[in-house]
Amino acid sequence: MSREQWIFYLDRLARPLLESAARGELESALAAEHHPQCDSARLRTAPLEAMGRLLSGISPWLALDSLSGSEEALRQELADLSVRALEIQVDPTHRAYLRFKGEEHQTLVDAAFLAQGLLRGMGALWEPLSDTAKAQMVQGMIDLRNRKPGFNNWLLFGAMTEALLHAVGSQPDLMRIDYAIRQHEQWYVGDGTYADGPEFHFDYYNSYVIHPMLTDVLLTMRGVDRAWDSFW
Numbered sequence: 397m398s399r400e401q402w403i404f405y406l407d408r409l410a411r412p413l414l415e416s417a418a419r420g421e422l423e424s425a426l427a428a429e430h431h432p433q434c435d436s437a438r439l440r441t442a443p444l445e446a447m448g449r450l451l452s453g454i455s456p457w458l459a460l461d462s463l464s465g466s467e468e469a470l471r472q473e474l475a476d477l478s479v480r481a482l483e484i485q486v487d488p489t490h491r492a493y494l495r496f497k498g499e500e501h502q503t504l505v506d507a508a509f510l511a512q513g514l515l516r517g518m519g520a521l522w523e524p525l526s527d528t529a530k531a532q533m534v535q536g537m538i539d540l541r542n543r544k545p546g547f548n549n550w551l552l553f554g555a556m557t558e559a560l561l562h563a564v565g566s567q568p569d570l571m572r573i574d575y576a577i578r579q580h581e582q583w584y585v586g587d588g589t590y591a592d593g594p595e596f597h598f599d600y601y602n603s604y605v606i607h608p609m610l611t612d613v614l615l616t617m618r619g620v621d622r623a624w625d626s627f628w
Contacts, residue, residue, distance in 0.1 A: 403467055410454060410474055413446055417481035420492035422446065441502040444494040447485065448509030451478060455517030475520045482525060486532040496536030504543040508553035511537065511560035512612055522564065534566045541569065548593035549601050551576035552609040559616040573617060577624055580610055 416425035428442040451458075458475045485494045494510075495503060514522050514533075525533070537557045545554045555576035558568035583591040589598060590606045614627055 403470065406454060406457070407470055407474070410450055411477075413450055414474055414477035414481060417443070417447060417485065417492070418477045420484050420490065422481070422485075422492060437500045438502055440495060440498075441500050441506055443485070443492070444503060444510065445506040447481065447494070448506040448511075448513065451513030451521065452509040452516065453513075455513040455521055458520040459517035461519070475524075478521055479524045482521065482533070483529045486529050486536055488532070494536070497539040499542070501543050504540050504545065504553050504557070505550070507537065507540055508556040508609070511557045512609065514560055515556075515563055515612055515616055518563070530564065534561060534564060537561050538566075541572075545572075545576075547579075548597070549590075549605045549609075551579055552605060552613065555613045556609050559613045562620070563616050570620075573613060574621070574624075577610070577613065577627070580606065581627075 412425070413422065416422045422443045426442050426446060428439045430436065430439055454474070458471060458478065460471060463471055481492075484490045484492050486496075487493055488497060494507075496507060522530070537560055540554075540557050543554075545551050551572075554569075554572040558570075558572045562568040580590055583593065585591050585596065588607070589602055591597060592599075592601055592606065614624060617624055618628075619625065
């Protein structure tokens with residue numbers, strides 16, 4: 397595929413979501429459904445899941461400063477939509493609030509993808525936020541600490557949100573980061589594969605969560621602890 401084709405599909409994927417989110421209408425626009433036997437709480441986390449996973453993927457492109465022409469115009473447009481959406485989604489008084497303060501465990505998962513997106517695109521997504529929105533985002537990440545991660549790749553979700561706090565100048569819970577790093581060291585089984593828990597479990601999460609999140613956490617926390625730096 398050509399670059400033009402990739403950009404076409406990026407726009408096709410991102411625009412409907414970001415335009416709805418910037419209007420504060422993402423939850424209704426998703427019109428999420430679930431099987432009657434599934435946990436209905438998953439519907440409440442759908443907007444955060446959509447935002448987090450989209451931005452974790454496209455934020456490196458949003459942060460580029462070397463584009464020109466139509467691609468640069470699109471990048472700026474989608475970056476502006478993202479910031480407008482985040483401004484209202486972190487506001488606990490807004491109907492579009494992403495419910496960082498709550499009890500749904502899935503929120504920790506999808507907030508980690510959002511944190512990863514912010515880390516990968518600080519110049520485009522974090523720096524343009526208002527001081528109020530930045531403070532609300534920090535508080536949202538802190539509010540996630542009432543969820544205990546599962547004893548598997550979920551440890552990295554807690555580490556990722558704490559790494560974002562460190563990156564923006566807030567005090568992270570270093571134990572959450574240390575536990576995730578050291579436990580994944582123990583779960584390494586060779587050939588670039590992690591067991592994803594005490595019992596071997598191998599699927600796409602090695603490439604989708606474990607490697608990228610472990611890498612981003614270690615990059616963000618470089619220089620904080622020599623034991624962590626030794627992983628490089």
